[in-house]
Amino acid sequence: MMYDMLRDPKEFWEDFYEDRSKEIPFFQIEGPDENLVHYFEQTIAPKKVLELGWGPGRNAIYMAKQGCKVDAIDISENAIEWANERALKEGVSVNFHCRSIFDIDVEPATYDFIYDCGLFHHLAPHRRLSHIEMIKKALKKDGFFGIVCFNKTGASDTSDWDIYKKGSLNGGIGYSEERLKDILNKDFIIHEFRTMRKIHQPNSIFGEDFLWTSLMTMRDDA
Ligand SMILES: C[S@@+](CC[C@H](N)C(=O)[O-])C[C@H]1O[C@@H](n2cnc3c(N)ncnc32)[C@H](O)[C@@H]1O
Structure with missing residues (x-):
């Protein structure tokens, strides 16, 4: 397979x-x-959430603490072990599933909110479409998608052509605002699009300004 x-x-993520x-x-x-906390404080109050690529579980645990029922998918066994330890320590329950997002069969129109922090930029170009189709299927009609x-x-900002020419994703794709908006705009209405705020540590929230953040809803015709 090309991917x-x-x-x-x-193997890479383990x-x-x-x-x-x-x-x-x-x-x-x-x-x-920091943007996720901002969404919860200002805009969204989801009951059922899907997190894609939870890693060590920072965001899934936060959403569970806000009273959400959280399903979370990540490909790595090492990540699930780490996230489970953290969830246990925090006394919250999250449904962590160790699978590739491309091997799951999501129930249609199930989630009020779907969140992807740091997975999309590691996807090979030809995987973007199935990633977005899965999100569109799983999201309720008026649900929110955050990235x-x-x-x-x-x-x-490696072009798709260069990724295949070099046969490498390197450390991920750094999207320009125009390139990312072009991809998202087709299926989603963008309500917020901005750089993540840099948060100096130690702090109870995370923020790095080398990241875009966006909050969207699905277009009626998507
Ligand atoms: C950059 S990390 C982000 C981790 C976490 N969201 C955070 O910000 O703390 C990307 C995550 O996506 C997961 N991942 C990569 N490809 C995946 C796939 N095809 N299916 C499910 N998870 C995947 C990796 O295991 C990794 O935990």
Whole structure:
């Protein structure tokens, strides 16, 4: 498969989480994304949530603490182990499923909110469409979709053509505002699109300005 030629996602992510002491911003910080907290405080009050690529569980745990019923999908066993430990410590319950998002069969129109922090920019170009189709299927008609994704400071803005030419996703794709909006605009109405606020640590929330954040709803004709 073309995707596997670029990078085997399971192997890559198991390896990535092998050493928890690595200098990765979201390894050291247990708090949720600043934009997610802002959505909950200002705009959304979801009951049923789906998180795609939860990693060590920062955002899933936060949403469970807000009273949401959270289903979370991640491909890595090492991530699930870590996230379960954190959820246990925090005394919350999250339905962590260890699967690839491309191997799940979602129930249609189930979720009030779907959140992807940091997964989309690691997807090979030809996977974007199925990712978005799955989100559209799983989201309730008036549900919200939130995304956090590398901007051009977070990673290089490699073109789709160059990714296949080099056979590598490198450390992910750093999207320009125009490129990301072009992809999202087709199916979603963008209510908020901005750079994540840099939050100086220690703090109870996470924020890095090399990331885009956006909150959307589905278009009627999507
Ligand atoms: C950059 S990490 C973000 C982790 C987490 N959202 C956070 O911000 O703390 C991306 C996550 O996506 C997961 N992932 C990558 N490809 C996946 C796939 N095809 N299906 C499910 N999860 C995947 C990885 O295991 C990893 O935990």
